[in-house]
Amino acid sequence: MSVWKLVKLNFGRSPAHFGEVGIGMEETSDRVRSDALFSAWVSIYARLFGKEAVEELLQQFPTKCKPEIVPSFRISSTFVYREVDGGDRTIYYLPRPLKFPTNYPDDDLTFFKTYKKLNCLPLEVWQRWYQGTGFDQKADTQELENHSKVGEANGNLNKFGTFDYKKAFKIDKVPKIAVDRVTRATNLYHTGFVQFAWEKDKAGLYFLLELSPESEKLADNLQAALELLGEEGIGGERSSGAGRFEAHWLDLPEIWQQIVNFKDGKYHTLFSLFWDSSITENFLKNASYEIQERGGWIAESQLRRKMVRMFSEGSVFMSPPQGMLADVTPHEFEKLKKHKIYRSGISLSLPIKAKE
Template structure:
């Protein structure tokens, strides 16, 4: 699996703020979607490599983009073992009986993210089993056991990987100096330490026994060492400056972990040889009729939409304008083909400083489902 890379963002005990469209500072998501990650990468790239920006954007919006990436999702490191969560595809796994049990149906619908091993078993392996259903029902009825397979794999532990909190803030009017009190909601990822002094590293800092953070997949269709090195530099800058909102308050800073060798579990996932559908790991947008007509004709397609908007923060000009809104397919949407997508031009009216793009480039995984 050449040219596939796994990138982990370790926030340690730092907080982060990932805003949601139409909600404001009082709410935060637990992760960063692909279009926001792309914006962070490109805006930082523009500051470091301004002479290459135009040609890179032209290539990205061309027929063969030089790279694609997923949205960020949560991982958990327990000592030396990593658990990765993936968005649950919107199609039911093979062998799932939709009208079998109301308790199971309700509990299943609440599952938004699956551990990699469960995701692979359901969508690339034998599919959904009666034992899986029994375990999900048992957990819903508070009868789950640590000995159960799904429980061991962390199926029901997603909510433990992070917590949110409200931070009090005060802003001052630039003219009257009148104060305005408000709250900002932030997310903090799980970080558990052992009390033993032996857990200290050579630097004198304690090593967390269990640590959660974010990860994303990065794919270069063709080897491009120069661009890869540039993106490593960009991510290193973002690690120091922070990613997401409230960076001026120190939020969003992380330690970059660029995994050199793709773990075997991921290699197996990407090499699945007999797919009949594809599930999105990123947001997806396209206005080209050929791809949209394929979706319209696909009776097995399952998808949801997200409205994406926000503000332009233009470093060279200092101008802030609200971007045009665009509606994108959500992660977990399922199609009969691997969607491609493209950049959406969301430049605000009367904003002439530079074009503003939202990434609708798609990254998906092959799956096998029961077709109608």
């Protein structure tokens, strides 16, 4: 039986820069996706335990050449959490599946724009809509309509923080100066940083970790590597002190245990990015998904990784997706006979019910 952990990343006063393909330095995402978290984690694992240890670790994940391997662990992307009521209650935001919840009305013109903007849902709302009784056609419809018309709503959706997602953080642009090494000429540019709430209502990121029964002994090493990653920072602009965090490993609270052990779901929704070299037309039958391009620079060189397209969080499939590591080693890197560069497409998904 798998062992689940919930890991909270507390950034405190430290800002962070989470880049995405194509958005440039002036913008930043509000979270880290699963492939970027996996890459940063494995890189620091290699520094802490050595080349042989990380090679042994990577051999425990499926690839195009060895698709039959069961991964030693799976991680979700990171998502926002927010502590409210003086820290007595934590709001966990989950990615909204790309299928409508059960009982969702056919006539939604009066509130569809508001519904579509809800990319992340509070845990209690997500559970009710996608594992419980479903959408409340009277109460939920009325509350979404009120929010669409006047920007305010009073009801269970508002009570659980459905419309308060952006209160957990703010994004600012910070001016910076680049100095040419040869001419000493200066150039002004701006970098986007996300700052999570750290005063009254604290906020940060969290992710789910699923360890296979055979790999539970990995937990201590993974935790040590994550603590070192927190000291060095994750994301861009680490030389400026950005991206530093404290990791808190938690056993799954009861409500999370109900969610991961849900048995009545016909569909499976992604909590991570997902890539597989052997996807068939039959697998995509009745699926709802979005594609995310993933690329970027290799840390120890001036080369870019190969671009790979992955299914994004919230995508929904009839069968549980498995995923594998994608080889994104550039040709120039291969000529130098250096190590392989992988991007994690190992998926973590949860069962749900949805409108047919």
